[in-house]
Amino acid sequence: MNTSDFPAPITDRYFEDYRPGFVGEYGSITVAEDAVIEFAKRFDPQEFHIDPIRAARGFYGGLIASGWHTCSLMMRLYADHYVSKVASLGSPGVDELRWTRPVRPGDTLSIRVTILEARRSTSKPDRGFVRSQIEVFNQDKEIVMSLKAMNLFLCRKGS
């Protein structure tokens, strides 16, 4: 299944369109070594993220991307393909974020999103919460990261 199977295009997607059981696959995005190092020098300057030589001798046997870099790359695919462009009110949070395998320079990532739950707000009935499982895969179809994300979306007007 892919983005074309979603009930509505991303520019006209509301809470009602996010239906439990939906599965979408989106991608891909390639992880460049210079981007891994640049991101980590700014935000996560541990040697296995920024120093190829020391990283090669270390625990991971080479450079790996910061977990927050992987989150950010996941978000780009999620924002480009899944999150409504007209009804997104952001996210209250994320649960069970797991970095299950190293992401290395040259890897190509894609995501699979499964809608777990959609619940209209009782206090503010013009909006609803959608809980989604997100899995991030590398080019070998191995899961490198997973998480459960909550998103808040407006309902269609008058619904």
Place this chain on the structure above:
Amino acid sequence: MNTSDFPAPITDRYFEDYRPGFVGEYGSITVAEDAVIEFAKRFDPQEFHIDPIRAARGFYGGLIASGWHTCSLMMRLYADHYVSKVASLGSPGVDELRWTRPVRPGDTLSIRVTILEARRSTSKPDRGFVRSQIEVFNQDKEIVMSLKAMNLFLCRKGS
């Protein structure tokens, strides 16, 4: 309490130094508007992160930082002050990540880290897991984000 109260400096800090009940406060880091927009254009191009004019008319009444940007800024403080420079083996994951208040351009963030649990690995006794609560504050001492992070650290040799 601050970094000087930690049992060991960050360049000589091992699993044994991470003791449950420790509380450390670290920071600060200021969030620039151009950095908010630059990060979001790359990773999270929703209009309330990238377009000041549309953001001003929208749900948040102005630009806010991507939640992943806030995570990344948190990580910089966490890596600079808390995570061992000699014994870090990375992180298996994070739980209960919550974005509790918007982070806006001009905000100054700091973090408070509380060690919740430290558990030596039974299968690999040269290392151990440390679980920490991380709270991110703005300049008004409001919590803007919180999470529980797991880190894996080597033990001191021969311990």
